[in-house]
Amino acid sequence: MALLFCGVLVLLCGLDAAWAILVTDMDYGGIPLWINRLLGEPSVLSLQGRMDPAWFRANNPQTCPEQCDCPIQWETSLYCDHRALENIPEGLPQRTQYLFLQGNNISSLSYSTLANLTNLRWLIIDNNQLKSDKLEQTSLQNQTQLRYFFANRNYLTSVPGGLPAGLKQLRLANNQISSISPGAFQNLQNLTLLLLQGNRLQTMTGDDVKGLVGLNLLDVSGNLFSAVPKHLPPSVQQLYLSNNFFSGLHEGSFEGFHNLKYLRLSHCGLQSEGIHPQVFNHSSLVELDLSYNQLTTIPTVPTTLQYLYLEANRIQEFNVTSLCREVGPLSYSRMKILRLDGNKMTYHQLPPDWVYCLRVLQRIYI
Numbered sequence: 001m002a003l004l005f006c007g008v009l010v011l012l013c014g015l016d017a018a019w020a021i022l023v024t025d026m027d028y029g030g031i032p033l034w035i036n037r038l039l040g041e042p043s044v045l046s047l048q049g050r051m052d053p054a055w056f057r058a059n060n061p062q063t064c065p066e067q068c069d070c071p072i073q074w075e076t077s078l079y080c081d082h083r084a085l086e087n088i089p090e091g092l093p094q095r096t097q098y099l100f101l102q103g104n105n106i107s108s109l110s111y112s113t114l115a116n117l118t119n120l121r122w123l124i125i126d127n128n129q130l131k132s133d134k135l136e137q138t139s140l141q142n143q144t145q146l147r148y149f150f151a152n153r154n155y156l157t158s159v160p161g162g163l164p165a166g167l168k169q170l171r172l173a174n175n176q177i178s179s180i181s182p183g184a185f186q187n188l189q190n191l192t193l194l195l196l197q198g199n200r201l202q203t204m205t206g207d208d209v210k211g212l213v214g215l216n217l218l219d220v221s222g223n224l225f226s227a228v229p230k231h232l233p234p235s236v237q238q239l240y241l242s243n244n245f246f247s248g249l250h251e252g253s254f255e256g257f258h259n260l261k262y263l264r265l266s267h268c269g270l271q272s273e274g275i276h277p278q279v280f281n282h283s284s285l286v287e288l289d290l291s292y293n294q295l296t297t298i299p300t301v302p303t304t305l306q307y308l309y310l311e312a313n314r315i316q317e318f319n320v321t322s323l324c325r326e327v328g329p330l331s332y333s334r335m336k337i338l339r340l341d342g343n344k345m346t347y348h349q350l351p352p353d354w355v356y357c358l359r360v361l362q363r364i365y366i
């Protein structure tokens with residue numbers, strides 16, 4: 001697991017880690033949060049069990065709704081999480097930028113409850129009972145400052161429409177989403193992260209994803225796709241498709257993804273016969289996860305690939321050609337980690353020339 005996370009960390013580290021701190025103590029859809037302290041973003045996502053609410057109430061002169069906690073160190077954060085609320089509290093202070101409502105029993109989101117919160121930057125409402133027919137189309141429309149909207153683990157059946165244009169992250173994992181409202185992503189040019197894993201999507205058309213020109217990470221693992229969706233945004237660098245069932249991968253499955261670096265296709269029922277030899281021939285690929293499939297041979301991968309996970313397949317032979325088309329002074333595989341454990345192979349089956357191909361390998365698991 002640590003290995004798989006590595007890819008994400010490396011990539012994010014590249015951006016600018018000087019001010020960022022990583023918060024991993026909670027599951028916000030499986031992808032850790034990066035906190036920008038300079039912007040005043042709170043690095044604690046819940047006060048439950050951490051700090052004494054009575055102390056804040058006694059010492060913080062700011063108004064604070066009865067059902068929430070208002071810590072003095074983050075003046076614009078409002079913690080109303082984990083307290084069996086059935087509605088969003090009324091009269092939330094206008095200063096609120098970071099609103100935590102996770103772990104309640106909230107089923108609806110209306111325009112009027114949030115209308116006064118014109119500074120809202122994060123709305124975290126994971127683990128509630130939000131339903132699509134109770135989520136007013138206008139509820140977030142005018143939230144021009146909203147950057148993060150997290151509604152993992154709710155009962156949404158469609159990706160809501162009317163999302164505000166400034167949104168950077170949309171996390172909707174583990175709902176019951178089977179459709180995308182028309183034009184839902186149309187204005188979301190700044191969206192970089194979209195989590196939709198654990199839903200019931202069967203297709204995604206070009207129209208569905210229209211507007212997502214800056215998307216970097218797309219997680220649609222654990223849906224009902226039977227083919228790799230076409231027309232996904234070409235900006236995507238991290239594409240997670242695990243736990244769908246693909247009968248095959250044809251030549252153009254990842255065509256046009258010139259930025260694709262991290263591709264996860266584990267638990268997809270893939271068989272070697274159904275995989276076109278050219279399908280992974282993308283020089284941008286850094287990490288490829290094909291674990292827990294039914295592969296009998298090592299698929300052809302680009303020599304620039306650095307991490308290849310093939311554990312728990314049915315691979316019986318090690319064919320150097322899959323990793324190196326030819327071996328020479330400059331033509332060798334950049335592979336650092338190769339996992340072949342849980343296959344029908346032993347170390348003794350490695351052909352003698354494998355070391356000339358895998359020259360910079362750091363670890364091999366057989």
Ligand SMILES: *[C@@H]1O[C@H](CO)[C@@H](O)[C@H](O)[C@H]1NC(C)=O
Nearest residue numbers: 082083084085103104105129
């Ligand atoms: C939410 O409401 C249901 C019944 O409506 C109740 O059984 C459940 O305990 C509530 N959950 C929380 C977190 O309060």
Ligand SMILES: *[C@@H]1O[C@H](CO)[C@@H](O)[C@H](O)[C@H]1NC(C)=O
Nearest residue numbers: 090091092112113114115116
């Ligand atoms: C919004 O602000 C107005 C004026 O301060 C107030 O009357 C109204 O109750 C507020 N609405 C909510 C939902 O808090």
Ligand SMILES: *[C@@H]1O[C@H](CO)[C@@H](O)[C@H](O)[C@H]1NC(C)=O
Nearest residue numbers: 111115137138139141142143
């Ligand atoms: C959102 O803002 C626009 C422009 O300011 C306004 O016309 C519209 O009525 C607002 N929407 C809602 C639901 O109030």
Ligand SMILES: *[C@@H]1O[C@H](CO)[C@@H](O)[C@H](O)[C@H]1NC(C)=O
Nearest residue numbers: 144164165166167187189190
């Ligand atoms: C999108 O991001 C750019 C760059 O940060 C910013 O200038 C622009 O205002 C953002 N768009 C919206 C609609 O917030």
Ligand SMILES: *[C@@H]1O[C@H](CO)[C@@H](O)[C@H](O)[C@H]1NC(C)=O
Nearest residue numbers: 277278281282283300301325
């Ligand atoms: C991979 O694609 C490149 C062009 O993008 C091509 O030159 C090369 O022959 C392909 N590799 C294999 C193994 O077919």
Ligand SMILES: *[C@@H]1O[C@H](CO)[C@@H](O)[C@H](O)[C@H]1NC(C)=O
Nearest residue numbers: 277300317318319320321322
């Ligand atoms: C390895 O794969 C190549 C291309 O698929 C094939 O031509 C060759 O016969 C294979 N070698 C072995 C030893 O199986």
